[in-house]
Amino acid sequence: MKSRFITAMDLLQAEAAKGDLTLRRIFQLLGEEGHAMLMLFLSLPFLQPIPIPGLSTPLGLLIAVVAVFLYRNKPPWLPQRFENLKVSAEVLLKVSEIAEKIWGHAVKIIKQRLVFLHDHWFFRILNLGVFVTNSLLLSLPLPIPFSNTVPVVGIILCAIGHMEKDGVFILFSYLWCLIVASFFATLTMGAVHFTL
Numbered sequence: 001m002k003s004r005f006i007t008a009m010d011l012l013q014a015e016a017a018k019g020d021l022t023l024r025r026i027f028q029l030l031g032e033e034g035h036a037m038l039m040l041f042l043s044l045p046f047l048q049p050i051p052i053p054g055l056s057t058p059l060g061l062l063i064a065v066v067a068v069f070l071y072r073n074k075p076p077w078l079p080q081r082f083e084n085l086k087v088s089a090e091v092l093l094k095v096s097e098i099a100e101k102i103w104g105h106a107v108k109i110i111k112q113r114l115v116f117l118h119d120h121w122f123f124r125i126l127n128l129g130v131f132v133t134n135s136l137l138l139s140l141p142l143p144i145p146f147s148n149t150v151p152v153v154g155i156i157l158c159a160i161g162h163m164e165k166d167g168v169f170i171l172f173s174y175l176w177c178l179i180v181a182s183f184f185a186t187l188t189m190g191a192v193h194f195t196l
Helices: 004-016 023-030 035-046 056-071 089-106 121-139 149-164 167-195
Strands: none
Touching: 004 023, 004 035, 004 089, 023 035, 035 056, 035 089, 035 121, 035 149, 056 121, 121 149, 121 167, 149 167
16 A cells, blocks of 8 residues: 555656646645645755755745644645745656655654654654754755755654654754754854955
């Protein structure tokens, strides 16, 4: 039996074969309860070192919005200004294929464990912080290699953990935040030194 995630990717591929899709349509295909799935999918285009001009800011902000609705146990909401933003069929097909490959490998090690990292109110707030902080860093329009990739890895780890209630992945997202903090601290110090 196919996982819900693979089924959603197949639906996206079928629709993308007909042409570009709006974000509203992507939200519809991924489902009203697919918060973590949405965040994972919106993050995947940034798993390459070169920043994508014009895409990181709206998608980073969208991930933050979806994370808040996940925390509040409400269906994902799409701001009206983003509803008709189009994502090219080529990007959708490429991202969904990558997603299926990643999921094919990840599903072999994913299982429910350390569920308190998903369920407990304290960790729900902490996980919201992981999502929002990394998505806001993603939204920064920095023309620097890996400036999108580094925060996106934290989002993907936490999203997979939420999709499957796997606390190990959530724990890895906490540890990855140390790398995120180090990366952006180095960028900041470099920028300060350069301007002096």
